[in-house]
Amino acid sequence: MTFLIGRTTDAGxxxxxxxxxxxxxxxxxxxxxDVDGPHVLLVVGKRGYGKSYTxxxxxxxxxTTAGIAPVILDPMGVFETLETPSSDASGVPVHVCRRxxxxxxxxxxxxxxxxxxxxxxxxxxxxxxxxxSDCNSIGGMRAHIDRRDAPCSERRAALNHLSLAExxxxxxxxxxxxxxxxxxxxTVIDLSGLSEPAMNAVVHAVARLLYQARIAQxxxxxxxxxxxxxxxxxxxxxxxxxxxxxxxxxxxxxxLVTATQRPSALPSVALSQAxxxxxxxxxxxxxxxxxxRIQPTYLAGDIATVLPQRPGDVVxxxxxxxxxHPATIRTRKTVHGGDSPKVSxx
Numbered sequence: 001m002t003f004l005i006g007r008t009t010d011a012g013x014x015x016x017x018x019x020x021x022x023x024x025x026x027x028x029x030x031x032x033x034d035v036d037g038p039h040v041l042l043v044v045g046k047r048g049y050g051k052s053y054t055x056x057x058x059x060x061x062x063x064t065t066a067g068i069a070p071v072i073l074d075p076m077g078v079f080e081t082l083e084t085p086s087s088d089a090s091g092v093p094v095h096v097c098r099r100x101x102x103x104x105x106x107x108x109x110x111x112x113x114x115x116x117x118x119x120x121x122x123x124x125x126x127x128x129x130x131x132x133s134d135c136n137s138i139g140g141m142r143a144h145i146d147r148r149d150a151p152c153s154e155r156r157a158a159l160n161h162l163s164l165a166e167x168x169x170x171x172x173x174x175x176x177x178x179x180x181x182x183x184x185x186x187t188v189i190d191l192s193g194l195s196e197p198a199m200n201a202v203v204h205a206v207a208r209l210l211y212q213a214r215i216a217q218x219x220x221x222x223x224x225x226x227x228x229x230x231x232x233x234x235x236x237x238x239x240x241x242x243x244x245x246x247x248x249x250x251x252x253x254x255x256l257v258t259a260t261q262r263p264s265a266l267p268s269v270a271l272s273q274a275x276x277x278x279x280x281x282x283x284x285x286x287x288x289x290x291x292x293r294i295q296p297t298y299l300a301g302d303i304a305t306v307l308p309q310r311p312g313d314v315v316x317x318x319x320x321x322x323x324x325h326p327a328t329i330r331t332r333k334t335v336h337g338g339d340s341p342k343v344s345x346x
Contacts, residue, residue: 002030003325005318006276012036015061017054018330021313031327033058033276034320035065038222038250040273043259044287045280049311051259052078053336054278054329055226058257062224063092063186069221070186071210073203075229077192078337091334093185100189101175105136106205111237115197116161123154128161137173138166168198176206178213182221200236203227207241214252222253230258231265239267246273264290277317281308298322 003020004010015035020028033041041058045051055072059082062070072079080098085091109132110120118125127148131141145158165171181187189206191199206225213219225245227233233242245256246269258274260266264286271294282288288304295303299317306315306324316325 002032003327004032004034004321005316005325006034006039006320007037008321013065013067015058015065016330017057017061017316018314018328021308021326021328027328031316031325033061035062035068035224038253038255039257039275040246040249040255041257041276041278042263042271042274043257043278043280044263044282044291045261045314046282046284046287047261049280050314050329051261051280052076052228053312053332054280054314055079055228055257055259056082056332056334056336057329059186059226060092060333062226063094066184067221068224069182069184069219070224070226071181071206072186072188072226073191073206073228074188075191075199075232077190078228079188080190081335081337082186082188084335086333086335094188095180095183095185096188096190097176097180098190099169100191100202101170101172102202102205103136103173103175103177104132104138104141104171105173106175106208107132107201107237109133111201111204111240112165115201115237116165118158118161123150124157124161127154127158131158131162138162138171165197165201168195168201170194170198170202176209178209178218181206181210181223182213182219184221196232196236200233200238203233203236203238204241207238207245211241211245211249211252211254214254222255224255224257226257226259228259230260230270231262234266234270243267243269246270261287263287266290268293275319277315279303279307279315279317280313281310296322299324 014032022028080096083094109129112132113120113125120129127145131144135141210223291303
């Protein structure tokens, strides 16, 4: 018998996550996740207990499932190893985008102002808003601001902020398009080394691109967007695009997987919209409190009483079947890139 998370019927593709964990800690029946329909999956846990490892297991499964286009936004640079098989397994089809660039037009005027910390009602912010509304490139925005009849100080401030954005080297009119993200292989977008505003810009653009492509039926595969360190992006300009998928992604078939060690830092919509919760160990009371606020009625007792203790162990709370499953995540088929370096290894 296989325990199935995310649906009540047996038909359709699934992803093998691991094994059911018996009360004595021993491994039980296989545990699988529904990947036939869209889901919002929230993975939480304190540092070092397996969040990124669990995302890697899920990415391995999605990358080998026909009809799915997995996109991994990687702020720590740990998912490139998906293309590196472990000693007794094979790798998975992966394309790694190491220097992501996005179309400047993928950000609306409000996002440009928020990203560069300029108030839209201010002089410099107003200039930037108009430039972003009327132009499709940074060069065009710069020329637009130069032509405006505005005080020199305001034009200089807007241009300086625009130069800062340009220095991140993430904006290009020939940047990431849906043709780069809708392939049969997994796409890993490496965000490591970018500033938080630059990372947020890429997250905003990619999330918006996937959603709009499915709305316009320009993408036949169903996208699964996987996002590590999610609290960084719900605090920046990535938030509106992510919240659109959270609240409206089911109809066009866009799935979202977010992982964080700080569930208390996520907005309520990111917690309440998750139909599957995968929790590793948590000890910080604010984080436990955040989970208790969304605790379903079918979970008897406090959620703190069912949280696991060991790395690799999880508790899965599934709204589709209204059930709770203690489990152990399976061994990776590819090399895990999230281990911390140790002095003893040197």
